[in-house]
Amino acid sequence: MAYGAIMNLGAPASSLSSSPAHLFRRHVVTPSSSTLPILLTTALPKNILIKPRQLRRHSSAAAAGIGGDVLQDAGATLLVIGGAYALVSTFDNLTRRNIIEQISKSTGARYFASLVPSINCLRLVINGLSLTTDEGLVKSVSREGKPEELLRGPLYYVLVLIVSAIVFWRESPVGMISLAMMCGGDGIADIMGRKFGFRKLPYNQQKSWAGSISMFLFSFLVSVGMLYYFTVFGYIQLEWMSTIERVALVSFVATVIESLPITGIVDDNISVPLVSMVSAFLIFGY
Ligand SMILES: C/C(=C\COP(=O)(O)O)CCC[C@H](C)CCC[C@H](C)CCCC(C)C
Numbered sequence: 688m689a690y691g692a693i694m695n696l697g698a699p700a701s702s703l704s705s706s707p708a709h710l711f712r713r714h715v716v717t718p719s720s721s722t723l724p725i726l727l728t729t730a731l732p733k734n735i736l737i738k739p740r741q742l743r744r745h746s747s748a749a750a751a752g753i754g755g756d757v758l759q760d761a762g763a764t765l766l767v768i769g770g771a772y773a774l775v776s777t778f779d780n781l782t783r784r785n786i787i788e789q790i791s792k793s794t795g796a797r798y799f800a801s802l803v804p805s806i807n808c809l810r811l812v813i814n815g816l817s818l819t820t821d822e823g824l825v826k827s828v829s830r831e832g833k834p835e836e837l838l839r840g841p842l843y844y845v846l847v848l849i850v851s852a853i854v855f856w857r858e859s860p861v862g863m864i865s866l867a868m869m870c871g872g873d874g875i876a877d878i879m880g881r882k883f884g885f886r887k888l889p890y891n892q893q894k895s896w897a898g899s900i901s902m903f904l905f906s907f908l909v910s911v912g913m914l915y916y917f918t919v920f921g922y923i924q925l926e927w928m929s930t931i932e933r934v935a936l937v938s939f940v941a942t943v944i945e946s947l948p949i950t951g952i953v954d955d956n957i958s959v960p961l962v963s964m965v966s967a968f969l970i971f972g973y
């Protein structure tokens with residue numbers, strides 16, 4: 688949910704610290720020095736969007752020793768928390784002094800919000816084409832450390848963020864739900880599946896029950912959290928009983944799609960949000 692982070696740009700700054708947007712993490716790890724650049728450059732310190740693979744990769748930095756790693760990670764965590772706190776406090780102050788509006792009503796807000804993923808999109812393209820070399824970025828978001836990997840999963844990911852922000856913004860549940868599936872559900876499936884995925888799915892030996900059950904649960908919970916958040920701020924009105932049933936249905940569809948052995952054909956950063964968008968649109972009707 689990047690959506691949450693994006694949308695937060697138009698929400699009361701004081702709500703940032705308690706918003707459910709922090710759940711919208713594609714892959715959540717304790718930030719290490721290698722994840723810091725991406726955290727800081729995305730300027731969204733509360734919304735840590737990093738892959739678990741960094742942990743694995745950088746565990747090879749065991750040369751520094753486990754104690755050193757823990758210290759480094761703890762330091763990085765404190766730094767990010769401090770940065771997030773400072774950012775929220777700054778916005779709080781500006782809002783209290785009426786220097787910035789609490790809730791942006793500007794029609795251009797969606798384009799401003801999409802600037803964050805757009806800048807990251809540009810970075811991915813430039814580095815993916817090896818026009819420049821940002822080793823931190825490549826290491827942070829690729830599996831094998833190859834720049835060209837940036838042009839696949841990570842690029843699709845930011846493109847979905849951009850499209851969702853611009854097309855759906857905060858008036859339609861469709862964008863929120865599809866981002867919840869991609870950023871929340873799919874991200875958690877990866878983490879839980881790798882850790883507890885001993886029992887594989889009968890039709891896909893690459894995916895596990897633990898991963899898919901987590902995908903369903905987190906897609907559902909993150910979606911409901913996001914919808915609740917935007918309902919509280921009055922952007923959307925929902926009838927909750929039917930909404931919960933509908934979200935459960937979309938989560939189920941997204942989970943089934945994520946579990947299929949089609950990763951080689953279509954990246955799940957495309958299949959999951961796309962199928963979620965279509966099914967949410969059909970189910971919600973707007
Ligand atoms: C590593 C990423 C995707 C790869 O996925 P997969 O192929 O393994 O399935 C994500 C890449 C993220 C990107 C480089 C930076 C995105 C910044 C974004 C605009 C910040 C939004 C923050 C919010 C927390 C979502």
Ligand SMILES: Nc1ccn([C@@H]2O[C@H](COP(=O)(O)OP(=O)(O)O)[C@@H](O)[C@H]2O)c(=O)n1
Pocket residue numbers: 840873876877878879880881884893894895896897898899902945946950955
């Ligand atoms: N439903 C799922 C999804 C992922 N996983 C685990 O997570 C790993 C990465 O999943 P993936 O191929 O979907 O990776 P991403 O493209 O989402 O990063 C898989 O190799 C599995 O170990 C799982 O066990 N069950």
